[in-house]
Amino acid sequence: MSERKAGARTAAPPDTKTILLGVACGLGAALCWALGFVATRHGLRVGFTPVDLLMHRFLWSGIAFLPLVVRAGLRDLCGIGWGRGMALMLLGGPVMSLISYAGFMFVPLGHGSVIQPSCATLGGLFLAVVLLKEAISLSRIAGAVIIVVGLAVIGSESIGHMGTSAVMGDLIFVMTGLMFAGFATLVRYWRVSAFSVATVISVLSLALFPLYAASGGLARDAAIGLNENALQAVAQGILAGPVAMYLFARSIQHLGVARAAVLPATVPALTLLLGWLLIGEPPTTLQVAGLVTVLAGFYLAQRQG
Numbered sequence: 001m002s003e004r005k006a007g008a009r010t011a012a013p014p015d016t017k018t019i020l021l022g023v024a025c026g027l028g029a030a031l032c033w034a035l036g037f038v039a040t041r042h043g044l045r046v047g048f049t050p051v052d053l054l055m056h057r058f059l060w061s062g063i064a065f066l067p068l069v070v071r072a073g074l075r076d077l078c079g080i081g082w083g084r085g086m087a088l089m090l091l092g093g094p095v096m097s098l099i100s101y102a103g104f105m106f107v108p109l110g111h112g113s114v115i116q117p118s119c120a121t122l123g124g125l126f127l128a129v130v131l132l133k134e135a136i137s138l139s140r141i142a143g144a145v146i147i148v149v150g151l152a153v154i155g156s157e158s159i160g161h162m163g164t165s166a167v168m169g170d171l172i173f174v175m176t177g178l179m180f181a182g183f184a185t186l187v188r189y190w191r192v193s194a195f196s197v198a199t200v201i202s203v204l205s206l207a208l209f210p211l212y213a214a215s216g217g218l219a220r221d222a223a224i225g226l227n228e229n230a231l232q233a234v235a236q237g238i239l240a241g242p243v244a245m246y247l248f249a250r251s252i253q254h255l256g257v258a259r260a261a262v263l264p265a266t267v268p269a270l271t272l273l274l275g276w277l278l279i280g281e282p283p284t285t286l287q288v289a290g291l292v293t294v295l296a297g298f299y300l301a302q303r304q305g
Helices: 002-046 050-072 082-092 094-103 109-130 138-162 164-190 194-214 217-224 226-255 263-279 285-301
Strands: none
Touching (some): 002 109, 050 194, 050 217, 082 164, 109 164, 109 263, 194 217, 217 226
């Protein structure tokens, strides 16, 4: 009996260490995604177009992942299949990213960084019921309702104080959030590896680079300067792309899907904080109120009971 107790005591520390490592990886992924949002807002301010940011987002990761995809096999697109791969690329790849970048031309950082993840959660819950036939608990339904209330608070700022263009910007992020929900649901429905999907999308996106170069994009980048381009390459092409995906995958390995899924809910709060500290864009009272409401909804929406 005493030997058994001693064994249980020695087994506890590694389990705790594993949980802490999983949480650290999940928060690290959330931080990388938040930095991507902030870098997008900054990049548009200094003169990049959404297409320029898209190039930085997928070019560098596409080059890095190209050997992996070629080794895994292009005939069946790493086991995903070309039809499924193109559908996932449309919903979660350069098309969604380009639309999302454009949204920040119309609204402040606090809108896009809250509305897009919130609508991704709402869309994911809806598709889980309709497509995956999952049972949704009362707490998750309550969470969805609270998220809608939080979105209404943020949307009221656009309607009451910013005008028609801001409302359009908010609707852009509603659309991209729902697109990502469709992307994530199909990844689960088809049971394909999220990491494989990310590598495939990055590599397929390389096909767009000749069009970008021919349109004069490289000249625009050169005019903005090396430092700003390096910043976007790191923030978009490395941190918000492969690094965030790797850290989140590790978080799932250590914590499981259900527990790891809670951590991306910290992205809106981290984005608002980093936007304030790094680019001097403080959130308004309505944005903070909407964020707090949405976070409460995220907490309930991720609960299983």
